[in-house]
Amino acid sequence: MIKTVTFFNRLVRVFRHNEWHSTQYIMAGGSRVRIISFIFLLLFSLTSTLRAEQDTTSVTAALKKLSMEELMNIEVTSVSKTPQKLTEVASAIQVITNDDIEQSGATRLPEALRLAPNLEVAQVNSHDWAISARGFNAAPLNGSTLADKLLVMIDGRTIYTPLFGGVFWDVQNVLLEDVDRIEVVSGPGGTLWGDNAVNGVINVISKSADQTQGLYASASAGSFLQDHAAVRYGGQLAPNLFYRVYGQFFDQTNTLLHDTSNRDNWNMVQGGFRVDYFATEKNSLTVQGDLYWGLENTPTNLIVNGQNILGRWTHRFSDSSDLRVQAYFDHTYRNYSHIAFDDDLKTYDLDAQHQFSLFKRNHIVWGAGFRLMDDSVRNSPSLVLRDSHLDLILLSAFLQDQITLVRNWLELTLGTKLSSNHYTGFEIQPSARLAFTPNIHNTIWAAVSRAVHTPSRIDADQVFPSMNILNTNLVSEKVIAYELGYRVEPFKRMAISVAGYYNTYTDLRSIDIDAQSPSGVIFENNQRAQTWGVELSVNYWIFDWWHLRGGYNYLSKQFESTSSSVLSGSAVFEGIDPKNQAMLQSVFKLPKGIQFEAVGRYTDSLPASILTPYVPHYFSLDLRLAWTYKKFEFFVVGKDLLSSSHREFGAEQIPRSIYGGITCRL
């Protein structure tokens, strides 16, 4: 293991040097190398110019075939466009498109996230999910899991509960029809994205209201997902003012537990709206909101409800400069009747971001944000937080400079985030990213970043049952991440991405034996870990009618305690992860409006933890058959078809299931 890590380190160095040298091919002068490389360069630029010529002729020809009305719907970029976000150039980003989601038969956001090869997604029971990237899918707790190293945003709104520092996946039921894409970045996104983006960032981006005009209605029924209905209508109020409203509900039945019916069925009703006002060329305004209400058995009632509203104003100064100001309010309420615990969280957030180009070679993005989380809990006999009401304030600012070292060849991005939080005060999260693009089909990138995970309320405020002496000395968990990636189009219609990483974590949460605590244990920061892994993903459009996308992940991790008081089992408590996992999605578009899709997955076994049993490795297969007739689509979906039931994270068994339905788009 250590040997491999050293090798990996060396590899990182070699590649970094490689990139440095490559600049010299054009910058330095006088040697034979320079002349040879200049010739190569000339050849490449020539071939790419020729290719570009062909491409534009066909694009222009295609555009000419469109009506003017259709032309007005073509998405355009300005020639002097904003430089590509470095998070896209030099990071392990995977994008799930609206088509990918629809073709997979996913009905809810966590199911859609299974399509990102760089995520670990496990269904815990009927309503709960454990989702993480690059390990650290932590033990389940009270209707969720302690997985806390992922930052998730829906249209710029951070979905974060300070209760345990993670996400309540059961209540994030965006209408998938209106999702434009989901960007999944594995690896620290510390610089722009803020705290807790230790192992990754998920960014759910919905379509603007002008892209969702008209009626969408869908209804389905089945064995596990018993019923699901969704309606959306989009309209235009004025030439530049668009809106949409939607509503949906679903009922999902029980999983199995020891081969008999569990009691974790649930249902949810949700509605919302979005308004986009393109006031002038330079100013646009978005207002959107959602509200939901649900009832879950866990095994007694858990009542959830929430509301959120967000406003965003964007002002464009020029093609490469804009200012974005955003404010939102989010209310999340959960009433756990089985343990008599309530959590009522109100989040108020205001942030601004400004980007501009400087001296031709620099592109600066900077911003600042304020967040107030007003959290009230009703303490229960089994879970007591010291402050039943707490105002958590988070102040943050960031600055990033994307520097073009050699145009169209080598880009360096330096950035840092500064923040101040309730528990650990000031935190700094810098990163450096280098992207080397020898031609448009090859990108090699490397990054070194530092990110932190700040303690959650359960870590730092919990006085019972784990402790009556509160550990007020908890510090942030830190990671230093080294990443190296390569993206290539080896031939037409195929795109491959490989990313490798080596992460060192310090001050990880540990469960320590403490004689003074009534339960005998207390949370400390007495663990360290090293992880390394490889993420591979492939997109292959074999024919116009056959698309394959898939991926493979390997993860290796090694925990180490820094104190003899650390409870054995503390390591597995923090990371219940498969060593290997793979997925493959195949989409056939057949004649007469018929589509046939399959998603296969393999997940390695999970070790037993203090709270969960050993989970054997499993294969699963989902199939979807759909027929489009005029404005209607009829579909039937079989999920987890390979066995009558299987376990993914805990003791609960996810049953094989089937559902079918009809969708209408007018």
Place this chain on the structure above:
Amino acid sequence: MQTLIRSLNHQIDNTVKYILLLLIFVCPGTSWPQVNPVPSSEVKAVFLFNFANFVDWPSTSLLSPGEPFIIGVLGENPFGSYLEKSVLNEKKDGHPLVIKYFSNIEEAKNCRILFINLQSPEQLHHTLMAIKGLNILTVSDAPEFAKSGGMIRFFIVNNKVRFQVNMEAVKDANLVISSKMLRLAEVLNSEGP
């Protein structure tokens, strides 16, 4: 800095060089099959071509047989070769569509459609005055173009190309824009002063 670069240059390891070249050669590739946004200038070029078909020029200014229908660009050319591509082998009422570039408005008076790539209000005013009364459809990106007497102005909303039409200026030039095209445009107050 130069010394640093030079010293780094000397360190180039043959193996690394080889790997680098191999990478570039083994991976010729082609473009992503995904739909990428199109440059706005390309879409605008196709719009200009479309305008030729959706606007009627007065019968008093008929072109003689074989005479080309000229689409001109005044000022720096923002279209690259998109305009040439969009009018390739195209005709309007039997007249071949031809693209010409001008730096002086006096030379541009034979145009049927003129894209004016000038930004300052003074230059715009001067240019529009110089061709006042001629049957030229004037088009531009300039923010105050339609308001300063130009006919059609492109603008971008939510990454999509839109256009504004100044009806008064169009009527003054004796041009007729088809209702189909007008429905898609943002029409400036045609009552006017």
